[in-house]
């Protein structure tokens with residue numbers, strides 16, 4: 001990153017936040033970056049790389065110190081997600097699923113027993129987390145899920161299938177939503193904290209992907225899988241507000257990750273443009289290439305401002321920031337995709353070769369346009385706020 005861009009990006013951050021950012025940036029570049037391409041080719045889950053995060057306090061940035069975490073503020077969490085995602089989607093995803101979806105839900109809605117049981121392990125990195133939300137029938141309309149939770153003596157029996165599940169084969173905690181009454185739609189949705197290692201009736205199998213092979217995405221099938229009463233998070237039928245709060249934080253961390261990915265495209269394309277020559281000059285001296293670089297910087301900085309504003313709102317104590325979350329997530333994910341496309345154009349044919357990272361970033365960025373609400377969903381929410389159809 002050039003000195004000018006660095007100054008611009010750091011505007012308004014506290015000294016502590018700047019230090020966190022610089023620390024994570026250096027760590028990710030030194031410890032993670034050298035392995036990412038190789039792991040992708042081998043379809044190898046980066047368990048050993050993720051293991052390096054716990055001792056540094058990077059697995060629990062949203063978890064309070066009393067539960068073993070390193071929470072300082074929401075902004076810092078965003079910076080950690082941004083810098084990790086600039087280098088590796090999967091490592092950043094492990095942090096964001098664990099903190100935004102699992103840990104935050106436990107902190108906001110869990111009993112003291114659930115906090116003591118789960119949070120220290122998540123913060124230390126011993127317990128990786130998965131979010132079991134998406135089903136074969138769809139991931140956008142979560143009020144219409146089909147996985148059922150039947151009350152039985154001492155607990156619940158869960159039956160249904162979840163797809164696209166990141167980290168599943170390595171996770172020690174599944175944050176899962178199922179319905180106690182399918183007819184009630186979103187009012188039947190119930191959240192559970194499941195220990196996959198001790199749950200019978202649960203099968204985790206490969207969910208083959210064209211990209212992100214190092215994430216080993218999974219399909220999780222549950223057939224009368226018994227979970228004890230202690231696995232219930234919140235109340236029966238109270239899962240939809242838990243999901244709403246989790247996705248609100250999730251949108252912040254995913255948006256921060258998208259800013260990191262968008263920045264990575266600039267970091268790769270700008271030096272290449274000033275190195276590669278055509279017609280006797282650097283391609284970066286051609287106006288049409290300069291336009292692409294300028295567009296990439298414009299998008300990234302605009303998205304970054306939306307993400308940082310959201311972080312500051314959360315730190316200021318604004319509970320739900322649905323409109324601002326949608327604005328940040330939509331713009332940042334679209335910036336990441338557009339930057340990957342422009343970046344590839346700067347690299348020409350070499351963007352499709354194994355030698356250069358830029359081509360890999362396109363499908364990874366695109367996948368972030370689906371998770372934590374698709375662009376269509378966010379556009380719909382933004383329009384509903386503007387039209388007065390939605391207030392919160």
Ligand SMILES: Cc1cc2nc3c(=O)[nH]c(=O)nc-3n(C[C@H](O)[C@H](O)[C@H](O)COP(=O)(O)OP(=O)(O)OC[C@H]3O[C@@H](n4cnc5c(N)ncnc54)[C@H](O)[C@@H]3O)c2cc1C
Pocket residue numbers: 130131132133134135136137138139140141163164165166167212217367370371372373374375376377380
């Ligand atoms: C790499 C990767 C990792 C993932 N990891 C996880 C994970 O760990 N856990 C998990 O639970 N899920 C995960 N997902 C799944 C992801 O959350 C879903 O793909 C996403 O929620 C969208 O669901 P869907 O793919 O079923 O699309 P659908 O819900 O079927 O939607 C298809 C299309 O229809 C559009 N659409 C739907 N409703 C409307 C509407 N009302 N108006 C306009 N358009 C609409 C959508 O925007 C989309 O364009 C992952 C996905 C990917 C690609």
